[in-house]
Structure formats: C-alpha cells, structure tokens
Amino acid sequence: MEFGALLLLTLLGLSFGEPGFVQRDYMNTLEWLRAKVEFINNLEDKLKIFDGWQSDVYALEARLNATVDELTRQKAEVDRLNKENQDMGMRLNATEEEIDKLKQSSAKDAPQIAFSACLSNSGEIYSGPSTDKTLVFKRIFSNTGGYDQSTGVFTAPVNGLYYFTFSTYGYNTHIAGAILMKNGVRQISTFDYTSDDSSDIGSNSAVLQLAAGDKVHMELWDNGRVYDNWNGHTTFSGFLVFPV
Template sequence: MEFGALLLLTLLGLSFGEPGFVQRDYMNTLEWLRAKVEFINSLEDKLKNVEGWQGDVDALEARLNATVDELTRQKSEVDRLSKENQDLRTRLNATEEEIDKLKQSSAKDAPPIAFSASLSNSGEIYTGPCTDKTLVFKRILSNTGGYDHNTGVFTAPVNGLYYFTFSTYGYNTHVAGAILMKNGVRQISTYDNISADGSDIGSNSVVLQLAAGDKVHMELWDNGRVYDNWNGHTTFSGFLVFPA
C-alpha cells in the first residue's frame, strides 16, 4: 500500500497542477479519484503477478540448471563407458592376435604324426593263438610317421599327447580282444570270453603322454584270436594331439 499511496499523491499533485482543476465540482473530483485508486490497485495486482511470474521463472531456471547438470553428468558417464568399451576392444583384438599367433605357432611346431591300419592286407586272416602275441597291422590306410608295418609297433617321434583307438573282431571259439601296450605295460583293452554267440566285436580308445622313443603296440590275450578281412574289422590307429 505504500507504493499505492505514493502513486496516489503523485497523481494528485499532477492533477492539481492541471489548468481548470479548481472549477471541477466535487462529484467529478471523487469520480476521478476513484478511477485513479482503481488504476493504482490494478497496478499493484499486476506487480504481484509479475513477482509471481518471476518466482516461476526462477523455478524454471533452477530446473533447467539441474537438467543441464544431469546431462553433463550423463555425458561424462557415456564418455567413460565409451573409453572402457574402446579399451575392451583393444584388449580383445590383442587377445585374438595372440590366439592366432599361438595357433600358427602350434601348427608349425606340431609335426604331422598319424597312422591308421587294419590287420589283413590280403583276404581273410585269423591271428592267434600264438607265442608272439604282437598284432602286426599290415594294411596301411595312412601313415605320416611313427608306425612300423613290419613290427606292428608305433614309436613316438616327439614328446606329446597321443590319441590311440583300436577295434577287434573274433568268434566264439576263442577269447576275442586285444591289449594296448605302452613300453610293454598294459594300458587299455577289449575282451570277450568264449560264449554261445557266434562272434563279437569290441573297441576302445585312450590319450597317452609319450616321450620321444616310447613304443605302443597291440597284443592278443593268452589263447586269444582275432579275425580280419578286407572289410577292416580289426584296426589300430593313432595320432599326435599336440607336442608337450
């Protein structure tokens, strides 16, 4: 109201300075004053509205500043994650390159050692019972080193892990099966006793740690017998998994 009173006095002062003011009658003066008071009140209401709008503007500005701060924080987080992602990509690429180098190195270092053979290289054959129980697999299907088809013995060319597999076929008149030997020591076998059924087939496989010069071969069981023909029922195979 102080503002209104001051404004009213100012208007009154201006009004009394107008020419001919003393000639106005009392009613006109009151009407004029009432209009001035209403004008002053409307100005005060508008001022209050302006003050309210200023509060809204301040609130909006605060929210805008908070939004800018949040966007800045999120951008910083995105930049951090982007850098971490780039670091991970760099490490992944380095790991893949290292794996490729290891693969290439392994491929270069591992000699191609593998063989596969069956017992018979000419028609039907029974082996056993016999004093020398070593099975000599004559029909060579593949041999890149290590297997001697004259003795039936595989000699490891290098240190490493080797995979061996074999199969045996026999009839019910004798023990059927064979034993895989490493340096004269039994490792794994197949076995089927004399029975009423007509024939039996067995197979087995193993991974062995061999040093260069170690020997692996197949032997019959005591009083055992196996059979083979060009169908390759009785077989012996092996290969180097990797040098070690």
C-alpha cells in the same frame, strides 16, 4: 505523506473560492482524488502480481539452466561411454584376431601324430599261436609318425594323451582276441573262447597318457590266433589327442 499534503493544499485552495463554486469543485476534486487513489491501488496490486510473475520467471529460468547443465553433463557422459565402447570394440577385435592367429599357429605347431593299419597286406593270414605274440600290422592306411610297421610297436614321439582302437577276428579253433600293451603292461583287450560258432569278432578302445618314448603294441593271448585278409578284419589305429 506527499499525497496527504497535496490533498490538504487543494482543499485549502478551494476554500478561498466563491461559495457556490467551492462546494461543486470540492465534490469534483474529491471524486477525482478517489478515482486516482483507486487507480493507484489497482496499479499497486498489478505490480505485486507482476512481481510474483517475475519471481516465477526467475525460478523457471533457474530450473531451465539447471536442466541445460544436467543435459550437458549427460551428453558428455554418453559421449565418454560411446568412446569407451569404441575402444573396447577395437580391443575386442584385436584380441579375437590374436586368438585366431594363436589357433592357427597352434594348429601348425602341434605334433600331427596318427596311424592306422590292418594285419594282412596281401592274401589271407593266420597269426598265432606263437612264442612271439606281438602282432605286426603290415598294411598301412596312414602313418604320420610313431608306428613301426616292421615291429608292430608304436613309440610316442611327445608327451600327450593318445587314443587307441583295435578290432580282432578269429575262428572257433583257438582263443580269439588280442591285448593292448603299454610298456609291456596289459591295458585293455578282446577275448573269446573256442566255441561252437564258426568265428568271433571283437573291438575295444582307450585313451592313454604317454610320455615321449613310451611304447604301445598289440599282443595275442596264450594259444590265441587271429585272422585277416584284404578286407581288413583285424586292425590297429591310434592318434595324438593333444600334447600335455
């Protein structure tokens, strides 16, 4: 609106000039005005482009700020997880140390029960046939508790699972072998009839659950005989696997 008024006043002013100059000044002014209008239009186009760029910059800045906020949040989460991992590592180390202490304490506190013996403690010995068929193993290799070398009977000191093993050696003149007895009840055995071969050897083993006070011993078969000497052919051993 202001530009149109200005243009009108300019034209009116020129109309009062000299006729020769009026025509020439009018053409020059019109050309100048056209140039200014084109400049203004170009400037407006550039302003529109600038406004578009500014909008893009604002949008980019917003996305950048959002990215920075997300990275900050993620860093805080990573720091939290690292702290949790450190805490878990410390608790794990403490737990492992406690387990090691418990293992050491259990190993020290657990009953240590084991024995191993053979029949002869000197020279040669034939045991059986006899009325008292209990075998008494007199040569002690080890005995940390439970076995009575005067009676040949093992008495369980504590409730638990016990492992027993034995071997027997005999000649063909009698039944060779022996029976593992628990509280007077047959459990396992070795056995061989009289035969043409000169000697027989056998072995057997078992894991028995015993209560404290239960008794285990070895017994001959009826009319049975076993042999031993310093070489330890006829043996009896046992130990506590673990308490129950």
